Amino acid sequence: MKNPLCWVILTGVAFLLIQQGLPVYSQGDSQSDNKVMDNITVRQGETVLLSCSQGDVVTHSAWLNRSSIMYAGEDKWSVDPRVSLVTLNQDEFTIKIENVDMTDEGQYICAVQTRSRATTTSVHVIVQVPPKITSLSKDVVVNEGSNVSLVCSASGKPDPTVSWKIISPAAQILTSEDEFLEIPSISRQRAGTYECTAMNDVATDVQTVELTVNYAPTVSDGKDVGVTLGQQGVLQCEADAVPPADFEWYRDDRRIFNGFDGIEIEDSGALSKLTFFNVSEGDYGNYTCVAINKLGSANTSIVLFEVIEPTSSTLLQGPGAVQDGNSASRACHTSTCLLVLLALQLLLKF
Incomplete structure (x- = not known):
């Protein structure tokens, strides 16, 4: 067959016949050999090499895909820049496809015409695609x-x-x-x-x-706090809530605001602190902490009570020290005991 174009067209027809399972014959009525290679599996983005052996004296050869011609000998028919010729000699006809995609999956045919017969070799390319989460x-x-x-x-x-x-x-x-x-x-x-x-x-x-x-908020049980008059006292309130709770402090039914009577309120995340910098007699009593978010509220009560420190006179007298009146009575009682002992000793001598 002298005309390469005619041979390529005949090869395309042969490819269609192969797909339909019909026998294919060359122009000289010599039956062609149809070979099927193992599938080639390639990952998306990789490069695949398609190779077939030629042998004997080759007159024409071509690679086809879906009845379209990719290469006819050294002539590139494909317009895809990813397709290129690797090797073409009497022994081997190899092309490559770079950056393989799903559209490249399918059957490929290598058609070789020698002086004696036509040979077709088919291979199926399977493209594997990495998983991609498309909807979340x-x-x-x-x-x-x-x-x-x-x-x-x-x-x-x-x-x-x-x-x-x-x-x-x-x-x-x-x-x-x-x-x-x-x-x-x-x-x-x-x-x-x-x-x-x-x-x-x-x-x-x-x-x-x-x-x-x-x-809705849940509030930890409040811990009562004892403070000496004139000292600093801190009441703490902790709440677990989502969204985070807002805090409110009350003394009886009266709400306490930051800066009120020298009181400081500091909120930090799940914790609220009520600080007295100089505790007075009027500060002692019961306080209520309320934690609130859009789903509800919770509260706890905390008592601020007085702690009396020992005086300097009681510290000097030691652990057994009592008030002055009691001390005098105790001293008098001790003198009486001494007189009784002296009287007993005198009686024993007689």
Whole structure:
């Protein structure tokens, strides 16, 4: 066959016949040899080499894909810049495709015409694609007791498996081998960071979702505080709440504000402090701390009581010291005892 273009067209027809399972003959009625190579598996983004052996005296050769001609001998027919010729000699005809994508998957045919016969070699290229999470629930904020549904969808080839687990707090054990994670009547203990993993034979893709659970405040029991008159005293109130609680302080039914009568109120996260810089008689009594957020409130009572320090006179007299009147009585009682002892000694002499 003298005309290369005619031969290439005939090769394309032969390719179509091969796809339909029909026998193919050369122009000289010599039956062609049809060979099938093992599948070639390549990962997306990599380079694949397509090679076939020629042998004998080759007159024409071509690589085809989906009935389109990629190379006819040294002539490039493909307009794809990723396709190039690697080797063309009497023994080997090899082309390469760089940066392989899913569109490159399919059957490829190497057609070789010698003086005696036509030979076709087919190979199927399988493109593997790393998993990619394509749809993921956004960060979620719910109230305690609500039902929660998280979704994580992924693409890839082979089809990736999708799983869920909670990674913070680490003590929690909660997993799901599904793209859907259902949490009925969620509690505050299940708030945290949830991780979705999509995995196949190629790679792994991981993304996270933050799950926040709102709940009403709970307040720790207040600890009563004893302070000496004129000294500094601090009352503390601690609340657990999401969102964080706002604090209010009361004396009886009267609310106390920062700076009121020399009192300072300092809130820091879950803790509120009520500070008296110079405790007076009127400061002693019962105080109430109230923690409030949009879901509710809680309170606790704290007593500020007086602590009496020992006086200098009692410190000098020691642990057995008493008031002056008692001391005189004790001294008088001691003198009486001495007189009685002297009288007994005199009686014993007679």
